Amino acid sequence: MTDADPTMKRNLSAKPPTIHDVARLAEVSIGTASKALNASGRLSDETRERVKRVAAEIGYRANDLAHSLRRANSRTIGIISNDSFGRFTFPIVEALEERLADEGIAVFMCNATDDPERERQHLDQLLGKRIDGLVVTARRADKRPTIGISAAGLPVIYVFSQADDPDALSLLPDDEGGALLAVEHLAALGRKRIAHITGPEHFEAVRLRRRGYEKGLAAAGLAPNPSLYRAGVWSEAWGREAVADLFGNAGEKPDAIFCGNDQIARGASDALRERGVAVPEDVAIVGFDNWDVMALAARPPLTSVDMNLKELGREAGESLLEMIAGKRLSGVRRRPCSLTVRESSVGHKDE
């Protein structure tokens, strides 16, 4: 490590300097840098002065959070994921890790794979390492038992996962609001017979998205038609099957389909094309997840609801820092989704 590296200062100029930058440039630990700047603890005058000089040079400004983070003992937190680190979990974990790294806090990752015994092992291990906080995440946004923490007062956040304890803090995407966005978009395009093909109803997300769909219909003055609602599984094959069923029988044909995820949307879109039904001219399609692999490969590319998982992860990091600094946070917080509009709803742009 050398402070003569010109790339360092250049990178520092890109965003506000952190306590981590001060520590690195002054060649001290983060704890020492914090002590020096907070005029606490025993330090040599030379060290204290060097830290202060570096902080002044790079324009570091201690904030309340940084002061309060003196409460962080080990400067580590743990993440326990159930159901493996998958497509939904990793943007969250990545953004969270990035936010905490800025404060010099490192992240232990533990995969409990839905095995309660394994989860307890991990928890014991993390508590043994005296983590300053814990994040619990999962693939499914359904309720789970509150994690048994023997160390009272350890900050815990559930992200993309919901504790059954009302005193816990759970951060989730607003599934209902996301579905409402999708239906508002389709209604604004003049669609009148909007179907909803979705996943298994034992997912809370499926029930919430359905509620958003129904609210969207009501807001647009459209009467719901129960035959246009189909719950199944999260697959392309189900999307194809549901389309075959909706278009193969004598009932009312939809002029738009809001799908519970992008895989269903892609299957529906393929099935429509193969029946000679034009997307979006005859039937507009909106998916959910904004999973680029699916959304961009579909023909035409899919308009899709984005759960903004990176922002959810960043907010989880921010909230955990606040809790480590002594703030009490609780309750279920649902964060807004957004809509990424592509050709499957508004028409071909290039072809």
Place this chain on the structure above:
Amino acid sequence: MTDADPTMKRNLSAKPPTIHDVARLAEVSIGTASKALNASGRLSDETRERVKRVAAEIGYRANDLAHSLRRANSRTIGIISNDSFGRFTFPIVEALEERLADEGIAVFMCNATDDPERERQHLDQLLGKRIDGLVVTARRADKRPTIGISAAGLPVIYVFSQADDPDALSLLPDDEGGALLAVEHLAALGRKRIAHITGPEHFEAVRLRRRGYEKGLAAAGLAPNPSLYRAGVWSEAWGREAVADLFGNAGEKPDAIFCGNDQIARGASDALRERGVAVPEDVAIVGFDNWDVMALAARPPLTSVDMNLKELGREAGESLLEMIAGKRLSGVRRRPCSLTVRESSVGHKDE
């Protein structure tokens, strides 16, 4: 925690008990359990006896590795991933974390997102936490600069990532061998004109898979036809485009296509179906990655080369444990791929 929990013993019977199990059941730390069993360090007789009794009860057998792991100081290791934790990295990291958790070693995850400054920050932080070992991984299996470690002697492993230092240990899938498997399979099915549609040639994996493809042709006594080789990008759209090109011109038409990944294979398969070319009757297809989302959703489902990433991760964990225990390992090790056979090469099973 209670040792009266009947599920615990049941779970323990499933695989050999670890030092972690002993520590948990004896209600001591792993360090204490290790000291008690190795007759080293200061401990009360009562504790030493309790640990030994628990170890005997559950049939724990210390092995050389467990003994040597006394060298592990912090019982933590770090993983630095470049290019974010994605589809390829996660199975590796998961399996590695699982293996190390069995030895009571926790994993710090750090995402460097291809930013050298960020990587150095993470490294400083990890060294500050006195990690016992480091794993470097990436999305691309290309060579990268050896990581600058100031703490001499820290065990480092590159997984799905290759250091430019011959003394480093790099674990990679055998791309060439995987491609060979694919072509042998197609040749054994009687295919004579095997095309290869693949990704960008600046990927070492693309060059190695091509070499395996050419070796496979030679082994089957098939003459290579340069017009049947197409390098492009890793997308479905490229798979469709390459098929349009191969079948739209006057040249020799392939009766099989080995694709550089499953996205290309899926695009190729869609384009063939839409041209009225039957898969696999007219053209058999094999993909690479065995990515279930793609392979199972394709019609018909894709035969694909599997890089066995979980096994790669497990082996990385095993090797890192050996290195922490004092063993020196180096060189580039390539681990075998396997072939998952589905309908895209051998024909419809159900439909």
